[in-house]
Amino acid sequence: MFLIGAIANGLEAFVGGLIGLAFKSRVSDELGDFLLKGQGLCVVLVGVQGMAQGGSVIVATLSLALGCLLGFWLDIDCQVTRLGSWAQRRINAAFEGSERLGSFSEGFVSATLFTCTGAMAIMGSLQSGIQLDHATLVSKGVIDLVVCIPFAATMGIGVPFCGVSLIVYEGVLSALAAVLGGLLSSEVVAEVALAGSVLLFAVGTNLLKLTDLKVANMLPSAFMPILLVPPMQALGLL
Known part of the structure; x- marks a missing residue:
């Protein structure tokens, strides 16, 4: 079932948020950063x-060259950042004057933006939909669990509910990938998997703070x- 990865990721993020709420006074930013690395x-x-x-090095090289050119021209990273800032402003304006709802929205929006707007969410959803390989989304879920602990400890009750956003967002992507995969x-699926794996490697080096690549x-x-x-x-080149 192509939705297993999305559901697992959402549940892991939800659990992380609950842990953060339960141990609110004991979770430091330093611990969260160490776990994330x-x-x-x-x-x-x-x-x-x-x-x-395996796969073709030629296809991977050309894919990275052309894909990076297109992504740089579109500046996807900037667009994602703008979208997140716009969503945060709208939520803040909608709940202005309500401390309880404002607190919920801050945690929910911040955690949702962090967990949903990354290369790993997209690549994991593609793998779940096309290959029924859920390892990336499950691994991402562990990362989201770790991230949501300090998020919830500092921003409160809205954080665990980013799990709902994850299930919907990654579930839709996985469904589209499942249709496309058919x-x-x-050969194409194998090369997509190879190119995606290279991007996941880049995500990992970013998390380790070895690089600062705009993977988006x-x-x-x-x-x-x-x-x-x-x-x-x-x-006849392949």
């Missing part, structure tokens, strides 16, 4: 495992094999 190592592992499954050849601007790279593989097969 540990999960960064796991994301690197997921990326390496995906790359080890139209793609196994690289997201088009994951879709480039859909365009590149058929003509390269026709020309």
Whole structure:
């Protein structure tokens, strides 16, 4: 079932939020940062495992080159940041004057933006939908669990409910990927998985604070094999 990854991710984030509320006075930002770096190592592992499954270096190289050019031109990272800022302003304006609802909205929106607007959510949903491989979303769920603990400890009751947003958002992406996956050849799926694994590796190095890559601007790279593989097969290059 292609929704397993999205459901697992949402539940893990919800549990993390509950833990943060339960241990509100004992969770420090330093602890949360340390745990997050540990999960960064796991994301690197997921990326390496995906790359080890093989694929064409030529397709991966071209996909990254073209995808990065397109993503840089569109400036996806900036658009995502603007969307998050717009959503936060609208929520703050809607609940202005209500301390209880304002507190809920701050935690809910902040946690939702962090957990939903990342390359790992998109790549994990693609893998769940196309390959029925939920490892990335489950791994991401552990990261979200860790992140939601300090979030909930500082921002309150709204944080656990980002799990609902995750299930809806990643569930829709997984469903679309499942429909798309039925139209793609196994070769294309393998190359999409390879390009996505490279991006996951980049996410992991960012979490470890070894790099500061705008991975969102690289997201088009994951879709480039859909365009590149058929003509390269026709020309006998694969």
